[in-house]
Amino acid sequence: MSERKIVFYTRRAIFLLTAVVVAIPLLVKIEMPVVVGWPARNLYEAVERVPPDKIVVVSISWSAGSKGETAPQTTALIRHLAKSGKRFAIWSFSDIQGPELAQAIAAPLADEYKRKYGVDWVNWGYKSGAASMMRGWAQDIWGTIKEDRNGTPVAKLPFMQKAHSYKDIGLIIDISAGSLSGTPTFRYYVQFLKGIYNVPVGCACTGVMAAETFPYLDSKQIVGMLRGLAGAAEYEELVGFHGEGIRRMTAQSFAHLFVIALIILGNVGYFLGKRRSAQSPSPQEQQK
């Protein structure tokens, strides 16, 4: 078999093995322990601190493409809000699909904990306008939102009677999978809500975004953070409900161990190959 063919089939074999490694912990009951980190714990405690007269805004800045990470985060966060009786509003200023996908998560959870739509929680839908809209929204929620995703005017929603401006917001959590005009979505809240009105902001982001989000934790511009699927699992542990996050983390850990093994194997192969080529005589030496 030619070297080209070996490389071709080796790569495909790795893809197939990855699928097998991920599938095994999903099919067999194996659960690995979840260690809760301080960024997740801080976010959990920030939610707990929200007083009953204030609302929590859950900003859905993700779409179907990142559902694998952000849906378990959204589920864990909304479960906590519904369970603890916090009044919450769902919306998005960056992703059109976001409020629809979150509705599918929030509605059954609200039913489970007997939270009434329009009273305990609302879905404001998608609102465009980014930074300029957000500045207006902070000062006049009614004037910016106007109606919820079902087309009900805000004046008719009992929830909205205590939601007029930033003064009524106890916490904003942006579940973020990307950026809007090159700026990660949670930074809009940092700039215009935390920076101007000192409204607490939390963030649940994808694993890719985690590294660049950490400085905002250090500077206390965000109160806490969930990092990808691991963050969702940590939050589930804190809420006391073992859901998709914890279930998937076992498969995730298996995949990581497999990747580490491949990295070691690849490096061993590389150095052995290098040593062999150093020991074998060069073409010039062979000619002599």
Added chain:
Amino acid sequence: MSNPDLLVVWIGAICTLAVYSILYRENPVFRFFEHLFVGLATGYSVQTVISQILVPQWGKPLVVEGKWYWIFALLVGAMFYFVYSKRQVWIARWAMGLFIGFGAGLGIVGFVTEFVPQITASFKPIVEFSTGRLGFNNLLIFLTLIAVMSYFFFSLEHKNRALSGSAQAGRWLLMIAFGAIFGNTVMARVSLFIDRMQFLLFDWLKLPHPH
């Protein structure tokens, strides 16, 4: 499961497998589904822009509530289309100028409120004055900052031992940071794969859920 739900699951499974077929090699099935997704996403966006932005946020105030001044939004928006006219392009420039000025103003506010607190937060004491103890994390941040900055210092040739040593350390520290970012990226991509795998195993193939 009702028939429509079953159909949705089957369509989802076929789409997933078609997209993953690229892992074997480039093929027409993958290309077809790739274009299908682009078309679907565009159609969905257009529909949502009309139903959630144009109609409720512009059309309704203008037509139903009689707020005639919303017509100016249409006029300013239409000004952008003069970019296609060589003679009247100045009209588009006016609209662009207006929006650039508006964006720049907001950008300055955003910069100040976002980065000033971060700069302030980076001024951390290496020795805590109240306790007299060495703040190891703060020292690490300080040394990393110096090392990485010296790596990107190009005004002097890195011949000096102190500078080249610091730049070398900065390079290693950058590599560690890139490794951390890449590790998080691997975690993110595996998470997406697990989501699809769960869908295929339990929603489509209906294998028993062990949990």
